[in-house]
Amino acid sequence: xxxxxxxxxxxxxxxxxxxxxxxxxxxxxxxxxxxxxxxxxxxxxxxxxxxxxxxxxxxxxxxxxxxxxxxxxxxxxxxxxxxxxxxxxxxxxxxxxxxxxxxxxxxxxxxxxxx
Amino acid sequence: xxxxxxxxxxxxxxxxxxxxxxxxxxxxxxxxxxxxxxxxxxxxxxxxxxxxxxxxxxxxxxxxxxxxxxxxxxxxxxxxxxxxxxxxxxxxxxxxxxxxxxxxxxxxxxxx
Numbered sequence: 001x002x003x004x005x006x007x008x009x010x011x012x013x014x015x016x017x018x019x020x021x022x023x024x025x026x027x028x029x030x031x032x033x034x035x036x037x038x039x040x041x042x043x044x045x046x047x048x049x050x051x052x053x054x055x056x057x058x059x060x061x062x063x064x065x066x067x068x069x070x071x072x073x074x075x076x077x078x079x080x081x082x083x084x085x086x087x088x089x090x091x092x093x094x095x096x097x098x099x100x101x102x103x104x105x106x107x108x109x110x111x112x113x114x115x
Numbered sequence: 116x117x118x119x120x121x122x123x124x125x126x127x128x129x130x131x132x133x134x135x136x137x138x139x140x141x142x143x144x145x146x147x148x149x150x151x152x153x154x155x156x157x158x159x160x161x162x163x164x165x166x167x168x169x170x171x172x173x174x175x176x177x178x179x180x181x182x183x184x185x186x187x188x189x190x191x192x193x194x195x196x197x198x199x200x201x202x203x204x205x206x207x208x209x210x211x212x213x214x215x216x217x218x219x220x221x222x223x224x225x226x227x
Contacts, residue, residue, distance in 0.1 A: 045218035
């Protein structure tokens with residue numbers, strides 16, 4: 001069975017600094033998708049970034065980028081120039097590319113941004 | 116605007132009562148999902164449906180039931196058999212063949 005692990009329950013970063021959130025996963029599939037979702041205090045889940053496993057190039061979205069290491073089954077999120085609005089819970093998620101459309105979520109990392 | 120709506124935002128239930136949470140989407144998505152989130156924890160899948168009139172149990176289906184009679188609607192019933200129903204419930208949807216899942220704003224259920 002697929003699993004997603006986020007080993008950092010909580011992280012802190014100074015405003016304007018860079019922080020990296022870790023995520024590892026376990027799967028026997030070769031084709032899949034990986035995601036980072038943000039859940040601010042409003043509790044609305046917001047997609048931050050997605051990665052297709054067959055693409056070697058790391059995804060980027062403005063200040064957000066990932067370091068996707070397929071062989072190591074690692075999918076970390078880097079937030080550059082951190083802003084107060086980045087404070088939230090961040091969830092890593094996995095989904096197979098075919099078959100059942102079931103998503104597997106990690107337990108989340110709470111990010112605090114210090115002014 | 117296209118999106119997912121959940122109602123009500125807050126719901127209170129007495130012990131022993133069944134209660135139904137609403138989830139509606141106008142994104143024309145085929146797949147819909149229900150998750151439960153407890154304080155400080157991640158999302159746990161309750162039920163999901165990939166097509167109308169069909170649904171599958173997730174990891175924590177006991178004490179819950181769903182129906183999928185229409186593509187845009189996927190209501191979740193929390194039955195009296197659910198031992199600890201107080202939680203935050205999230206509904207989501209995705210397009211078959213597409214990868215990204217979109218979420219509703221959630222319903223906070225409290226059992227009194």
